[in-house]
Amino acid sequence: xxxxxxxxxxxxxxxxxxxxxxxxxxxxxxxxxxxxxxxxxxxxxxxxxxxxxxxxxxxxxxxxxxxxxxxxxxxxxxxxxxxxxxxxxxxxxxxxxxxxxxxxxxxxxxxxxxxxxxxxxxxxxxxxxxxxxxxxxxxxxxxxxxxxxxxxxxxxxxxxxxxxxxxxxxxxxxxxx
Numbered sequence: 480x481x482x483x484x485x486x487x488x489x490x491x492x493x494x495x496x497x498x499x500x501x502x503x504x505x506x507x508x509x510x511x512x513x514x515x516x517x518x519x520x521x522x523x524x525x526x527x528x529x530x531x532x533x534x535x536x537x538x539x540x541x542x543x544x545x546x547x548x549x550x551x552x553x554x555x556x557x558x559x560x561x562x563x564x565x566x567x568x569x570x571x572x573x574x575x576x577x578x579x580x581x582x583x584x585x586x587x588x589x590x591x592x593x594x595x596x597x598x599x600x601x602x603x604x605x606x607x608x609x610x611x612x613x614x615x616x617x618x619x620x621x622x623x624x625x626x627x628x629x630x631x632x633x634x635x636x637x638x639x640x641x642x643x644x645x646x647x648x649x650x651x652x653x654x655x656x
Contacts, residue, residue: 494604494622501628504596504620505654508567509537511625512559514581515572516540518550523600524572525551527626534629534653539566559584559592568596570625575605582608586615600624629654 511531516538517524528538528551539562540550546557556562559569559581569585571578578599585597597612599605599621609619629635633653 496620496623498632501620501623502632502654504568504598504618505625505629505632508596510564510566511536511538511568511570512541512556512562512566513538513570513572514541514559515577516542516545516550516555517572518545518548518555527570527572527600527624530626531629538570559588562592565593567594568598568625569594570598570600571603572600573603575603578603578605578608582612585612585617589615589617596620598623598625601627 513524513528515524516528519525528540531538532551537553538551539553540555541557541559541562542550542555543557545555546561548555559566566588569581571581573581582597582605585594588594594617597609597617597619599609599619601622601624604621606621609621612619
């Protein structure tokens with residue numbers, strides 16, 4: 480079987496992450512670099528950034544077109560390398576075509592910036608890049624939204640009548656306290 484056929488077979492598989500895995504990621508993250516962050520309040524990245532900030536995460540926007548300005552009170556940077564200090568997670572709000580470059584930058588900076596997780600937003604999946612990133616010791620989550628997963632795991636999502644897939648009579652604890 481050729482490499483392309485193998486990758487096609489991998490790409491058609493449904494991704495599944497356990498609640499424990501997602502909770503572990505969200506519990507161990509403090510600082511998120513959001514690649515593709517937008518200052519436009521109508522964009523999903525703006526809403527996700529604001530939500531995650533309100534849940535106690537520091538979210539640092541990465542957007543070359545907005546570098547040097549602030550988004551939601553945080554300085555925006557042109558690249559991951561420009562961010563001072565450590566980054567726990569890179570959250571990608573970019574098209575699939577941009578993922579390979581972001582993955583390479585994540586790999587190059589993983590040790591220096593102590594990056595533990597690369598999270599690709601809903602609809603974003605690049606199995607080849609994910610394999611390289613995981614080989615470099617960084618855990619990858621694809622085709623998921625940390626805002627949605629946080630709300631689901633904390634029980635907030637079911638407040639509006641949405642089936643979160645979690646059935647329990649216990650009060651749910653947020654992924655981070």
